Amino acid sequence: MSSPTFFIHPPKSGGSTVxxxxxxxxxxxxxxxxEWTGDGWDRCRARLLQTRIGGGHQPYGIHRSLKTPLxxxxxxxxxxxxxISHYRYALNGKNGDVARGASVSAxxxxxxxxxxxxxxxxxxxxxxxxxxxQMLSGHPAxxxxxLGITKANLQHHFGAVGICENxxxxxxxxxxxxxxxxxxxxxxxxxSGSAKNIGQLSxxxxxxxxxxxxxxxxxxxxxxxxxQSDAHKSGSVFANALDLVHVIQAEINQLExxxxxxxxxxxxxxxxxxxxxxxxxxxxxxxxxxxLRFAQGEARTFADMYDGFVDSVRDGVxxxxxVNLSRPERSVRLExxxxxxxxxxxxxxxHRPDVASAGYPSAYTGxxxxxxxxxxxxxxxxxxxxxxxxxxxxxxxxxxxxx
Numbered sequence: 001m002s003s004p005t006f007f008i009h010p011p012k013s014g015g016s017t018v019x020x021x022x023x024x025x026x027x028x029x030x031x032x033x034x035e036w037t038g039d040g041w042d043r044c045r046a047r048l049l050q051t052r053i054g055g056g057h058q059p060y061g062i063h064r065s066l067k068t069p070l071x072x073x074x075x076x077x078x079x080x081x082x083x084i085s086h087y088r089y090a091l092n093g094k095n096g097d098v099a100r101g102a103s104v105s106a107x108x109x110x111x112x113x114x115x116x117x118x119x120x121x122x123x124x125x126x127x128x129x130x131x132x133x134q135m136l137s138g139h140p141a142x143x144x145x146x147l148g149i150t151k152a153n154l155q156h157h158f159g160a161v162g163i164c165e166n167x168x169x170x171x172x173x174x175x176x177x178x179x180x181x182x183x184x185x186x187x188x189x190x191x192s193g194s195a196k197n198i199g200q201l202s203x204x205x206x207x208x209x210x211x212x213x214x215x216x217x218x219x220x221x222x223x224x225x226x227x228q229s230d231a232h233k234s235g236s237v238f239a240n241a242l243d244l245v246h247v248i249q250a251e252i253n254q255l256e257x258x259x260x261x262x263x264x265x266x267x268x269x270x271x272x273x274x275x276x277x278x279x280x281x282x283x284x285x286x287x288x289x290x291x292l293r294f295a296q297g298e299a300r301t302f303a304d305m306y307d308g309f310v311d312s313v314r315d316g317v318x319x320x321x322x323v324n325l326s327r328p329e330r331s332v333r334l335e336x337x338x339x340x341x342x343x344x345x346x347x348x349x350x351h352r353p354d355v356a357s358a359g360y361p362s363a364y365t366g367x368x369x370x371x372x373x374x375x376x377x378x379x380x381x382x383x384x385x386x387x388x389x390x391x392x393x394x395x396x397x398x399x400x401x402x403x
Contacts, residue, residue, distance in 0.1 A: 003302070003326075004048050005159070005178050006062065006070040007055030010131055012085040013077040014164035015055075016189035016263045021171050022053050024277070025180040028270050034058050041065050053178075060153055061138035064307040064391075067359050069326040071302060072157050073174055076132055076223050077164035079216040080209060086127035087111060087118055088191045088198055095192055095261045118198050123205035125212050133215040147215050149387045151222060156303035161223050168245045172238075172288070173230065176295030183245050183288065184252055186276060189263040234295065241291035244283070251279045306332060306383050307360070308390035316373070318344075318381060321352050321365040322390055328361035333384035336369055338376055344369050345384065 007022075009015035022031045032047045032054030045066045048054040063070040077085075089095070090111040094102055098112065107126045110116040121127065128134070130142045136153055137146040154161055159177030162170020171183040210217065231238055255275055259268060308322030322332040336344040350366030369381075382389045 002179075003069045003071045004052045004054065006048070006058075006072050007053075008060060008072060008074040008135055009055055009057050010074065010076065010082070010135055011057060011128070012082050012089060013075050014167060015075060017167060017185050017187050018075055018162075018171070019055075019263075020188050020259070021174070021180075021183070021185045023268065024184055024186075024273060025175075025182050026051065026053055028268070028273070031055070034062070059135040059138045060157070063305050063325060067307070067325065067361070069302075069305040070157075071159045071177070072153075073160045073162075073177070074136060074158065075162045075164055075167075075170060076220050079132070079213050079220060080122070080206065082131070082164075083122055083125065083127045083209065083213075084118070084198070084201070085191060087121045088193070088195060091198060092191060092193045095189060095263075097263075118200070119202050119205045122201055123208045125209060130213050130215040132219050136219070142215055144215075147218060150219055152387050154223070154226070157305065159302075161226070163220075163224060163227065166227075168249055169227070169231070169242060172242055172245055172291070173227075173295070175288075176292050179296075181285075181289075181292065182280060184249055184276070184280060186252060186255070186257055186259060186272075188259040190260055192261040233298075234291070237287075237291050237294050240287045244285070244287045248280060248283050251282075252276055255279065302326075303386075306386075306388055308332070308334075308365075308381075308383075310381050310390050310392045313371075316371050316375075317368050318371060318379075319366070319368045320381070320390060320392070321355050322348050322367060322383070323355065323360050323362050323365045325361065331364070332367075334367055334369065334390075335382055335384045336371065336375075336379050337382055338379045343375055343379060344371050346370075 007015070007018060009018070019031055030051045030053060032044055032051055034041070034044050034054060034056035041062075044054065045068070048066070049068070060072060090104065090108040093099060093112060094104070098104055104112065107116065107121075111121065116126070133142040133146050133150050134140065136150040139146040139149070160170065160174045162174065167185060168183060171185060175181060175183045258272060304324050304326035306322060306324055308320060310318060310320040312319050318336060322334060324330050324332050332348045334346055334348070335342045346367050346369035348365050348367045350368065351364055352366040353363050355365045356363035371379075380389050
């Protein structure tokens with residue numbers, strides 16, 4: 001069985017509209033919304049394994065917390081447009097959800113009170129700095145290394161990445177990766193009110209934002225190039241399918257949409273889905289189905305996913321555990337690195353019943369790797385041939401974990 005699909009939902013990037021696509025394909029209340037409640041992820045995990053679709057404002061790496069491999073997907077947006085949209089959303093009270101009890105951050109509260117201008121919000125990136133790289137690398141404070149890891153993650157662990165400005169193209173490709181059949185949506189949670197009320201954005205604020213969010217701009221352009229390359233490889237079969245998707249989507253957009261300024265996350269009327277399906281059913285979907293057959297024949301294999309932990313470094317030996325979540329019967333090759341230099345290596349295989357008791361799919365996950373006598377401080381442990389590091393594997397000095 002294929003891995004569950006997990007949608008990483010960057011704020012104000014069209015994610016609620018993407019969720020409407022899952023609703024159209026899988027039905028009411030099948031999308032598992034991941035929101036931390038203090039009770040852990042057990043409830044969400046159980047439901048995700050049942051429905052096979054879910055996601056939320058969670059970063060890459062949640063497969064480790066869930067102890068199961070995932071097929072990630074995500075959508076990006078022009079970084080400045082996303083930042084301005086977040087400001088407008090906060091200013092209007094999140095389409096009324098604040099009045100109904102939705103939480104707000106301290107900076108969003110200042111916007112709502114009129115105490116923060118658009119210039120201040122944008123120049124200081126108060127809606128998040130390098131949000132895309134942060135979420136897609138799983139690094140809370142992203143840097144150039146995070147950018148490289150983001151690109152590797154997109155290549156090896158994401159079935160599809162899309163651009164908010166080209167929603168239909170993204171959903172058509174997402175169908176090919178997930179086995180779903182209907183690359184359509186209805187717009188949801190679009191910020192209400194006029195954009196004229198937010199004030200003017202100065203050139204200096206814009207330039208500072210672009211400079212401070214250079215990683216996001218680079219990954220945005222990288223994703224656009226990859227999407228264009230994929231479309232080129234698919235040729236006319238993709239173009240013909242996309243032309244039909246646009247025609248049908250234009251008809252769907254003519255429906256009176258009660259969810260334009262509210263999120264389907266909070267539920268919807270199934271009667272509206274029936275209307276949307278009624279529009280779709282008027283068309284012959286043969287060009288779309290032809291593309292899906294073509295693309296699924298070209299499907300690539302996801303790289304394996306891992307989790308692990310460094311327990312200790314004592315008497316010149318680094319010890320811990322690691323598990324291949326995708327193929328737990330396999331041992332995991334590990335490397336001890338200083339920067340990019342490998343100074344020692346080893347494999348898992350030692351019996352660790354405590355790891356299995358914690359819910360991981362194997363008990364033979366332990367490792368002990370001897371370090372060279374002159375091993376410098378500051379090494380980390382990673383999966384061989386991968387950028388994926390083990391937890392607790394930062395800077396070690398004389399047996400103490402420092403970072």
